[in-house]
Amino acid sequence: MTGDSLEAAWARITALGAAPGASAIRPLFAAEPDRFARFHARGAGLLLDISKTAISDTVRDALLDLARAAAVEARRDEMARGALVNETERRAALHMALREALPGAPGPSAEAAGTLEAMRVFTEAVHRGEIRGATNQRFDTVLNIGIGGSDLGPVMVGRALWRAGDPMRPIHLGNVDGHGWETVLPQLDARRTLVLVASKTFTTQETMANAHLVKRWMEASVGKLGATAHFVALSTNMKATAEFGIAPERVFPFNDWVGGRFSLWSAIGLSLALSLGWERFRALLDGAAAMDRHFLSAPLAENLPVLLALTEAWHVNGLGLNRRAVLPYDERLRRLPAHLQQLEMESLGKRVRLDGSLVPRATGPVVFGEPGTSAQHSFMQLVHQGPKPVPVDFILVAKPDHSHAENHRILLANGLAQAEALLMGRDAAGVEADMRAAGADEATIARLLPHRIFPGDRPSVTIVLPSLDPASLGALIALYEHKVFVLGALWRINPFDQWGVELGKVLATPLVRELEQGAPSPAHDSSTRGLLAEVLKLQS
């Protein structure tokens, strides 16, 4: 691959996107009766349909050329071998080794297996009541303290899979806002609560503040000595966990080749193992491993993560659509959009390439979302009729885990209908006919017609899961992880660093002191000084 061939491939995408009619989708369906058959693919039990996009055969060929020019397969294989693909931090990205041994990375795979085994032994000992709290009571609640990647993944999976009757109740404390703790506190019985302090660095300000808060509460509840029996750390920083007072045998380590937003499969997933049970946590990993195998072996044209990434590249760079909505039609996936926001926007929100040059095109889109059908009654108006299309990911789950068949039919029907409405729209003739049939008079038709037209040709992809079981969810998350990696390769950016979160953290430190001392520093800009003064005045 040369930079020139990659730029030439990008130029082709830009040109195709700028061609007249490039964003039209309906004509493709009209011309190709077998469009669905040719524009969907399957992997790891999931189906991905990209037919409701303006990707024609020509565009697909150009996108596949782009993937080849970006050496996506070679980059992928480098990642699986443990190469330092996180170049700015000189780290590997081996989250795949957490789910299944990677032949090219035997050391990390063995290390991951060792931690997993320790997690299994601990989980089962807690469940059997062999590991108990200071007052000799069994643990029935696991409180995970963490933020960002040490929170969002476990929260999302926990909300998706936890059922009443599962081994332990999961509770999560993420935000440093004391109101979060105040909400959680009434749900906790200290004697039965096992606290996991989940932090890759063990230096994150919010997590450490919450960990100290909870430690004081636990000490007040079960005594200073007894409290240690209630704490576990999930971290790469053994020195800091020891300083916090957690015994080494209560630390579940992981390595710096696990990125924060790719870490739910590592020790960071311990709250999931404890709350769901080991078998279901293992099934989650197995589902992800199935997607890994698909990603590592399927040809580009049938490779789900590659197709999902190329579709996004087409939308962002071909058609200039730099926002995307994620609509899981399953209430249990309500935190999936939040997880994807971190996974995608922290990974792909970059403007500088690996070689230090500016990316000469748009990169990661803004991602937002809510479960359907609720989303239909909030932001979908803009998606249907706003001036600029917003590509949508619809996620459908075929079989529910409840017996309310009619509810599920309504749910699925709405998901399918939204995608169809975005595609087909409703033109003036159709709206007029509808209004006339409903008895509207000519003046009303003339007045309302423009408001009631749906432009159509609005793109979406649909992912279908057979059911929301651990394996399908694992595969779904891994699909998005690999999609992010492919986009990183196409844009030549590093999806594994996050320098952009640093500055705000640095600036917060002196501001904490100024708030404490009631003395704003004159060094701030006038807005920050004014706001600080206002808050201090209101607090006094």
Ligand SMILES: O=P(O)(O)OC[C@H]1O[C@H](O)[C@H](O)[C@@H](O)[C@@H]1O
């Ligand atoms: O796990 P930790 O080290 O506490 O980090 C928690 C989170 O904070 C950081 O600021 C990053 O934005 C995230 O990528 C990370 O997941």
